[in-house]
Amino acid sequence: MLRELWNDAEGGFHPASAPDFLPQTALREVQLRRLRAVVARAYEHVELFRSRLDERGITPDAIQRLEDIQRLPFTVKTDLRDTYPFGLFASPMSDVVRLHASSGTTGKPIVVAYTREDVEVWSEVMARTFAACGMHRGDILQNAFGYGLFTGGLGAHYGGEALGATVIPISGGNTDRQIMLIRDFQVTALCCTPSYFTYMVERARELGVDLRELPLKIGIFGAEPWTDGMRKHIEAEAGIKAYDIYGLSEITGPGVASECCAQEGLHIFEDHFYPEIIDPETGEALPDGEEGELVLTTLSKKAMPMIRYRTRDITSIITEPCSCGRTIRRMRRIGRRSDDMFIIRGVNVFPSQIEAALLRVEGTLPHYQIILTRSHGLDQIAVEIEVTPEVFSDKIRGLEEVRKRLAQAIEHIIGIRVELRLVEPRTIARSEGKAKRVIDRRNEGS
Amino acid sequence: MKLQQLSLFLENRPGRLEAPLTAIANEDINILTLSLADTAQFGILRLIVKEWETAKRVLEQAGWVVNLTEVVAVDVLDRPGGLAAALKILEDAGLNVEYMYAFSLRRGDKAILIFRFEDPDRAIEVLLDKQLHVVSAEELMSFVP
Numbered sequence: 199m200l201r202e203l204w205n206d207a208e209g210g211f212h213p214a215s216a217p218d219f220l221p222q223t224a225l226r227e228v229q230l231r232r233l234r235a236v237v238a239r240a241y242e243h244v245e246l247f248r249s250r251l252d253e254r255g256i257t258p259d260a261i262q263r264l265e266d267i268q269r270l271p272f273t274v275k276t277d278l279r280d281t282y283p284f285g286l287f288a289s290p291m292s293d294v295v296r297l298h299a300s301s302g303t304t305g306k307p308i309v310v311a312y313t314r315e316d317v318e319v320w321s322e323v324m325a326r327t328f329a330a331c332g333m334h335r336g337d338i339l340q341n342a343f344g345y346g347l348f349t350g351g352l353g354a355h356y357g358g359e360a361l362g363a364t365v366i367p368i369s370g371g372n373t374d375r376q377i378m379l380i381r382d383f384q385v386t387a388l389c390c391t392p393s394y395f396t397y398m399v400e401r402a403r404e405l406g407v408d409l410r411e412l413p414l415k416i417g418i419f420g421a422e423p424w425t426d427g428m429r430k431h432i433e434a435e436a437g438i439k440a441y442d443i444y445g446l447s448e449i450t451g452p453g454v455a456s457e458c459c460a461q462e463g464l465h466i467f468e469d470h471f472y473p474e475i476i477d478p479e480t481g482e483a484l485p486d487g488e489e490g491e492l493v494l495t496t497l498s499k500k501a502m503p504m505i506r507y508r509t510r511d512i513t514s515i516i517t518e519p520c521s522c523g524r525t526i527r528r529m530r531r532i533g534r535r536s537d538d539m540f541i542i543r544g545v546n547v548f549p550s551q552i553e554a555a556l557l558r559v560e561g562t563l564p565h566y567q568i569i570l571t572r573s574h575g576l577d578q579i580a581v582e583i584e585v586t587p588e589v590f591s592d593k594i595r596g597l598e599e600v601r602k603r604l605a606q607a608i609e610h611i612i613g614i615r616v617e618l619r620l621v622e623p624r625t626i627a628r629s630e631g632k633a634k635r636v637i638d639r640r641n642e643g644s
Numbered sequence: 645m646k647l648q649q650l651s652l653f654l655e656n657r658p659g660r661l662e663a664p665l666t667a668i669a670n671e672d673i674n675i676l677t678l679s680l681a682d683t684a685q686f687g688i689l690r691l692i693v694k695e696w697e698t699a700k701r702v703l704e705q706a707g708w709v710v711n712l713t714e715v716v717a718v719d720v721l722d723r724p725g726g727l728a729a730a731l732k733i734l735e736d737a738g739l740n741v742e743y744m745y746a747f748s749l750r751r752g753d754k755a756i757l758i759f760r761f762e763d764p765d766r767a768i769e770v771l772l773d774k775q776l777h778v779v780s781a782e783e784l785m786s787f788v789p
């Protein structure tokens with residue numbers, strides 16, 4: 199029966215997806231075996247990890263059941279900075295076939311390493327990602343994730359090839375050429391950040407290209423949080439199904455979790471990445487279903503195992519079976535990242551709250567930017583929004599009303615007065631990677 | 645009898661007017677008239693041009709948000725009282741004017757008033773009924789070199 203499921207026929211599943219359908223008991227056995235191995239490996243080769251276990255007076259043998267993982271210390275982003283560049287490697291450099299690095303916002307980047315086996319696992323989970331999003335051998339995948347030190351480009355590239363798709367390694371940028379190739383190469387699937395695709399849709403419209411009339415049917419988006427409103431907009435404007443995928447360089451890059459055809463949560467490839475949800479304040483593990491911070495452990499990573507890595511992403515685990523038949527658990531889409539939060543006049547604000555307000559007024563999500571400044575010791579928040587054809591009016595009064603409605607919607611949610619500025623299209627910087635939503639100028643000058 | 649007016653969004657910063665006007669001048673599009681309405685933060689540039697379809701496409705491709713609105717042109721004698729008389733007729737008929745602007749033609753003694761009505765079709769009926777001269781697009785464009 200399962201074998202039939204795995205048939206790579208129309209509507210069937212790619213053989214690589216087999217682990218997605220493992221019976222729960224078999225899955226837990228695989229996880230425990232791999233967890234014990236990875237903890238032993240990290241203990242043997244990573245000094246920081248070994249010293250932390252020694253301090254607690256525990257050895258890798260402490261892991262007898264999966265729940266014992268809670269006895270292990272967390273790994274945090276600053277651990278990667280403190281041990282820059284190679285301090286967390288568990289393999290000699292002669293076994294490392296690839297390095298990637300993420301751009302830290304300040305100072306040194308975060309370095310991650312892969313052995314040949316790690317690259318193979320990464321390709322496998324990305325192939326499973328594409329398969330879950332309905333792709334097959336024969337699909338033509340335009341990979342507009344950035345190639346280079348960023349993990350997005352090469353991760354998707356190897357995964358696409360592992361699936362048997364035809365990969366176009368276009369990388370990010372040069373939007374007019376992106377649109378030309380989507381049309382000329384009859385591209386059926388595309389991956390990039392959701393904000394970059396929103397820009398592509400906008401540019402296609404300017405060029406008079408109707409994406410809905412092209413063979414493009416599947417969009418795979420990740421590397422930044424995005425909303426359901428943005429999804430509806432993208433799906434309607436481009437005539438595609440838009441899927442959310444999740445990953446982070448510290449764990450492997452893209453390929454940690456992916457939506458399936460049901461689009462109701464992201465399946466975590468938990469045979470390789472063990473998920474926990476914790477209370478971000480106390481560090482206590484929370485039961486499935488409760489919202490908290492996602493903590494991930496790489497069960498099969500060789501070059502750079504991450505044990506209980508705190509992602510700063512807020513979500514919850516869904517245990518109910520999924521209509522697609524996959525047995526691996528799902529997590530809810532990540533709407534907010536504790537990193538993105540900013541505090542203004544003592545109030546915690548997430549960009550997603552502002553997005554929700556903008557969506558309610560405009561129906562679609564415009565390009566926007568949040569600018570924080572300080573004037574006479576008081577924090578000020580301004581939101582700049584690019585004018586779209588949907589809200590533009592030839593009447594001053596019409597535009598003033600839009601401005602007022604947008605400002606009120608935001609004020610209603612965050613409870614602080616905002617200055618709302620309408621700006622010309624394409625004046626807010628577009629990044630081909632992640633959108634920079636918050637500009638904090640509070641500590642500049644004066 | 646209605647005219648197509650293009651409106652585009654501009655931020656209220658020095659020099660913002662130049663770029664869109666250059667973009668359409670490069671396409672040899674003749675601007676019959678333009679008007680700029682602004683607030684402290686933004687402005688709306690309204691244009692009446694002969695080749696409005698081309699102008700709209702050129703501006704949109706260059707990234708501006710362009711809106712197409714139907715407006716009505718009326719000509720009056722270009723002397724004191726000409727405008728006031730026309731406005732009186734509109735007011736008496738209870739026609740709702742969203743905004744208006746005026747310009748003089750280089751030749752002749754006529755001034756052209758451009759009106760943005762809430763209901764342009766009803767406005768045209770009233771204007772014709774009151775013996776005002778509603779200027780058609782063809783007529784107006786004949787003044788463009």
Ligand SMILES: [Zn+2]
Binds near residue numbers: 465520522523
């Ligand atoms: Zn599913």
